[in-house]
Amino acid sequence: xxxxxxxxxxxxVSAVCASAGFDCVRTGSDDDSIDLLILARRLHVRRAxxxxxxxxxxxxxxxxxxxxxxxxxxxxxxxxxxxxxSTPRILVVVRVPSECEEWMVQNNEERAIMKHCGYWRALYxxxxxxxxxxxxxxxxxxxxxxxxxxxxxxxxxxxxGGAL
Numbered sequence: 001x002x003x004x005x006x007x008x009x010x011x012x013v014s015a016v017c018a019s020a021g022f023d024c025v026r027t028g029s030d031d032d033s034i035d036l037l038i039l040a041r042r043l044h045v046r047r048a049x050x051x052x053x054x055x056x057x058x059x060x061x062x063x064x065x066x067x068x069x070x071x072x073x074x075x076x077x078x079x080x081x082x083x084x085x086s087t088p089r090i091l092v093v094v095r096v097p098s099e100c101e102e103w104m105v106q107n108n109e110e111r112a113i114m115k116h117c118g119y120w121r122a123l124y125x126x127x128x129x130x131x132x133x134x135x136x137x138x139x140x141x142x143x144x145x146x147x148x149x150x151x152x153x154x155x156x157x158x159x160x161g162g163a164l
Contacts, residue, residue: 001100005057008103009094010036012118013055013146020148022155033079034089040155049159052089054080059098067139068095068119074129077136081123088164090154091138092146094118118146120154122164 010026013036017024023039034052041048054076061068070093080089095116096103105113119140129136144150157164 004100005059005094005096006055008096008100009055009057009092009118012094012114013038013053013092015114016118016146016148016151020151020155022151033076038151038155040159049155050087051154051158051164052085052087053092054089055092055094057094057096059096061093061095063142066143067141069137069139071135072138074134074136077123077126077129077138081126081128083124088122088158090120090122090164091140092118092120093140094146120144120146120150124163 014024017038021040025037025039027034027037033054035055036053038051038053039048040050056070056072058070061070072091076091080091082089095118097115103115105115107113119142121138121140121144123138126138154164
């Protein structure tokens with residue numbers, strides 16, 4: 001099931017990138033907690049803005065009114081929250097139904113629906129965990145949907161030299 005989640009989450013991010021007109025490149029290894037790179041040709045002032053992404057796929061997420069929490073390995077947290085990297089990094093969490101047969105529904109020739117949704121967060125401002133923790137609880141706001149509009153805004157912010 002974990003490989004299916006991994007492939008589905010990559011497909012979700014890839015579909016959002018394709019719809020937004022950005023390139024999505026899978027990295028060769030996950031040593032630095034980066035699964036995918038998203039690249040644009042030119043936006044705003046800078047050429048070739050880029051964001052590095054760690055993708056997680058989860059079932060059974062308990063959504064609260066404004067956010068939800070997941071556990072990630074401490075190494076992923078440390079890599080994603082490092083302020084001394086040249087390319088911005090974000091965590092993308094793709095929430096899916098418990099049954100993998102429900103992740104994508106093909107209604108007819110005109111519609112394929114991916115369920116449920118992806119959310120994102122930069123971890124540079126996240127509270128530092130206790131030193132000996134093996135996993136870290138990360139809260140993701142529900143208003144940061146990883147969608148075409150959301151990704152376009154991320155890339156525009158990076159191209160303008162802004163912080164995520």
